[in-house]
Amino acid sequence: MNTIVEREKGLLELEQRITELKAHAAQQPVDMSAEIRALESKYAQIQREIFGTMTAWQRVNMARHPKRPLGSDYIAALDRFDELHGDRHFRDDRAIVGGFAKLRGRRIVAIAQDKGRDTKDKVLRNFGMPSPEGYRKVIRLVQLAERVNLPVVTFVDTSGADPGIGSEERAQGEAIAQSLYQLAGTRVPIVATVIGEGGSGGALALALGDRVLMLEHSVYSVASPEGAAAILWGDAARAEEAATRLKLTADDLLGFGIIDEIVPEPLGGAHRDPESTIARVLDAVDAALTAQDALDVDERLERRYRKFRRIGSV
């Protein structure tokens, strides 16, 4: 069970009571504003208590919240989107959605990982875990962007690359390596935003960017907390402990210089106000692209090189 969903239950009940009371008050001659105010202040207090300071594990749960805006929601909020399908070799991996788009009047190539919303959609999209052909679609779209000189905008949200037999048979490692290799030398600007879960190499394959943004309560990690706990201690149940140790929050990663910018979320998380959250992300992406306009290609490539080159250097 998602811990954030659990903690939200009381709040949502209180929210409903306030709404009911307000509706009731409107029909009654008696003044109930004092009671309403008291409930509202209690609501705000609980909300601050729950969401004011969030632990790493709570953020992991927030990043996995069933109502959190997904890659497709960001794509849908663009001015225009013309989807381009497939890797031209094997199949169209629906865990990755990509194509030509317009953002704030600017023509771009947009690529998003999408976990799927309902059960049917989740199965269709393999729960957002891309297969090799998904990464090969990314490579193809980034090459296309370079050919027609459009910037690349990616939205990252995956628990990790698909770990199935078929993916291994079709060289998952090679696909991710080549996606990284493509991004490493691409001459057009690349702006990546981690909107939910940034799960290991499967996420990084879309995030070797000139500017890397993260939503406030998203996480980005070398392995899922469950995976890390299994690798380190042979016990996936110690995921909460691993989440704390892995330093996977946006604040941690900004401190390490691994990401460049944190996009704030409304109190209670992105799903409490998806529209404004998505708009804020798109504004930040737009601003990052504008900043990239000022750079010539050689300078962009040199900065991209140095940005990652210095991480972990002594």
Added chain:
Amino acid sequence: MPMPEWLRMRRAEPATAEQAAQWTKCPKCASMIYRPDLAVNLWVCPTCGHNFRMHAFDRISMLVDADFTEIGGEIAPGDPLGWTDKVPYPQKLQRDRDKSKLTEGVVCGFASIGGYPVALGVMDFNFRGGTMGTVVGERIAMLFEQAAPRRLPVVVVTASGGARMEEGMLALMQMAKTTLAVRRFRDAGGYYVSVLTDPTTGGVTASFAFEADVIVGEARAAIGFAGRRVIEQTIRQRLPDNFQTAEFLLEKGAIDMVVERKELKDTLVRLLDYGSAVRPSANGRASVVAAEGAR
């Protein structure tokens, strides 16, 4: 450490070790093998042909003609996350340094192979499972950066359990760092051969191991992205024995060739002959000149 010193150290080892340590059991066929025999046989079981995982020094001795000039050996790991579980991370590192006589999970430097001067990197599974942390990423990036202006081909022998958990996201970012270095090197015309040995998995598979011009798999090596256990847990069934072996990858078209250990050096010499920008000189001087230029 210069090569002759390593060799002295390796040769001195059996003399000081206890008699019992002279014998080892083949994990494949369980036959008892006299360790010096095993070393002479390139750490291949004389009974069943099983490839033992090789120490980086032994691998280098096996591949290079004479000298090896190490670079980046002074780069030592920090503890960026302040990681502690049963044992603090710095203690784990010290334990592996003592046990393996290595400073980190990869040894990089300049040498010559069959007269061809090369930049050579060799990973070692004995050091934290060959995992890639900041030092491995830094040394690999440095190897490509220093090879490019010398017009040297790069040979990297991989053996890795993936990204190093104890360095968190800083470890994952080494996939980006090494990829950028390989891309820049190859865009400048550099020639790169990777040799994937047992085991090559995770973040190393998904970065520089699969970005080479020619990818060689050592016979019967386990090579893959996801770990075997992870896949078995996901699909809830046992995988066939040959799954994720070098031979399996060859059949699927993911690597160029599978080579027995005893053939590896000759194979590399031929591959260097096709792709190296620097030609060998008759007396092997080319490698010495290259190595002296190194810093």
